[in-house]
Amino acid sequence: MAFKTAWTLPTPTSSPHEWICLDSSPGSRSASRASSHVSDFGSGLRAGPPPELQSPSIRGLLLQYACIGLVTSTLPLLPSTVFQDDFNQPHLASVYAALCTLPWLATPFLGLLADCLPLAHRRRRVCMVLGWALCAASCLAMAITPLRAQNATSLHVFCLLTTVCASLGCAIAAAASDALLVAFAQTERIWERGRLQTRALVLRATGTFVPQVLVGAMALKSASVIYALLTVASVGAASAAILVVTEPVFEPALSTRHYLHLLWATLQQRVVWQLCAFQVLFGVCFYVPSFLESAPWLALEARPVVWFNLGNTVVAIAALLAMGVSGLGLDWRKLIVASTALFIVGSVAVHFGALYSALPDEYTYLVVHMLLQAPNVVLLLPANYCLVEVASAGAEGALAGLVSTCFVIARPVAALAYRALRAAWPADMSKDDGSTLEATRLILVVFLIQATSLFWLWLLPRQKAHVVQLKLHGGSSAAGGGLLVLCVLLMLALAVTTSVLPTLPTTSCLWIAGGSGCK
Structure with a gap:
């Protein structure tokens, strides 16, 4: 039974940026050409052997x-341990949470830094080491600081600053790791x-297990122990x-001027x-129903x-493994x-x-919600796969x-769309007869908005070959x-604003900050 494939493979004799599109069936000349290209070049986007998953570098x-995964999932769980228990200052938890997320909004600029910071002919490894060093120093400072000191005001400022530094260091390391990961993936x-x-x-999701068990399930209250754990992880x-990760040089070093020209192009x-x-x-359409998780009827x-x-x-993790295999x-x-x-x-x-x-208990909802994590996490993968086909070397x-x-x-x-809706x-909808119909309408509307997210699928290519064709001919x-x-x-300015406003007493009542309006 004949079938057709649309592989876009670089020719062995051409540069990595020259591509051909093969429309072949078994036994055809195109199929034999595809086979020869696969065996000679390996069909990677750039020259070099494909990465070995068991190698020390990978x-x-x-x-x-x-x-x-360990750091990013642990830091947001600590406000209840650090501020509410140690300082009896619950309002600082919102400030802490905002400071944990703000550095991650700067990942494009941190990625640019990872591209343009050469030291000893290396870029990404340098940023990885610097980022983890900053994170380790911040977590170590928190681990050895007596949190129950009497001078609470200065200690609050110290804790918030170290939190920003720890999160920023992790974000720097993540940006450099992503850049190196894309470079390796382009040789596959x-x-x-x-x-x-x-x-x-999968490894990033696995790293979230430790804080979920220690801070969540076991309710560990010792902030010093948790920060010490993060220090050890950052040092590791x-x-x-430094010791095992290698950074192959696939392209000549670019000056800042040439890099900015390449990035703009x-x-x-x-x-x-x-x-x-x-x-x-x-993402906007798909995320709107996520704010129903705090609905009173649950x-x-x-x-x-x-x-x-x-x-x-x-x-x-199971869904990610299945996607990686088949x-x-x-x-x-x-x-x-x-x-x-x-x-x-x-x-x-x-x-x-x-x-x-109609549900026998809350566990039915939790079980279904747990199973729905499989299709939820799968939605994140196509854009990541598409990124490898699009990224320019350097x-x-x-x-x-x-x-x-x-x-x-x-x-x-x-979140703003949901608040407007x-x-x-x-304001108060429960299971009584007067508001059940209103709640039904709200559920239908928000999930209808989520369904409209499929309208934007025409923007996403179908597969890797289609991405390359769009890159060449788009x-x-x-x-x-x-x-x-x-x-x-x-949108970055909007995200920063909506993160900062709830932390200030004078602006937390604003509608854009999630309040009901200031009087």
Whole structure:
């Protein structure tokens, strides 16, 4: 039975940027050409052997992601331990949470730093070591500081500053790791490209187990012990970056002027701003129903939620492993349609079941919510796979940070959309007869908005070959690149504003900050 493939493979005799499109069937001349290209060149996007997952260098790189997952999931869990228990200052928890997230909004600039900071002919490893050193020093300072001191005001400032430094250091290391990961992934063969990225996401998700068990399930209250653990993890990641991680030089070093010219030329490409537009528009529509998790008709207790969070991580890891084994060649659009439909149907069913008391207990909702983590995490993969096909050699860090930030900043925009929508409904909706119908309407509307996220699928190419074809033949536009930069900067400003305003007593009542309005 004849079938057709559309592989875009570089020829062995041409530069890595020259591509051909093969439309072949078994036994044809095109198929034999494809076979010869695969055997001679390996169909990587750039020259070099494909990465070996068991090599010390790749293991050291994957260790970075395990430590990133550990730090990023631990720091947001500490406000209740540090501020509410030690200082009896609950309002500082919101300040702490905002400071944990703000450095991650700067990942495009940190990625640019990782691209342009050469030291001893290395760039990414230098940033990885510097980032982990900053994180380790900050966590060590918190670990050895007596938190129950009497001079609370100065100690509050100290804790908040060290939190910013720890989060910033981890973000710097993550930006450099992403750049190096993309560089390695571009040497993978076309049929296995994405395997290394998926493995990195698995390790990052695995790193979240430790804080979920210690801080969440076991309710560990010793902040010094937790910060000491983060210090050890940061030192271990920095040691791995120094001793085992290698940074192959695939391209000649670029001056700052040539790098900025390359980056601007990349941002002007249609494939880049189209991918970023998909990340933002799809993310905004998809994230709107996530704010229903605090709906009054769910009435979830904190303790079961903590334990089921462990199950959520297990399901997410299983889904990532399945994608890495057998899902790399799937049609991305069909995958997102199926995952989104499954997520919407399951979510609507349990929300209606909880609203109309059709669920036997809260555990039914938690089990379904846990299983829905599989389609939820799968939605993150296509854009990451697409990034490898798009990134230009030498500017991987900035582009990786830009694509990931476009999805991150979609959440604050979705929060504003949900607040505007929620304002049209009664402030207090419970299971009584008077507001059940209103709650039903709200559920239907927010999940209808989530379904409209599928409208933006035309912005996402179907597979790797389609990405390369769009990169080659999609053209470029200075207006498109400028509009991309402007929109990202505006949404970053919005994200920073919505993160800072709730932390200030005079602005926390504002509607944009999540309040009901100042009087």
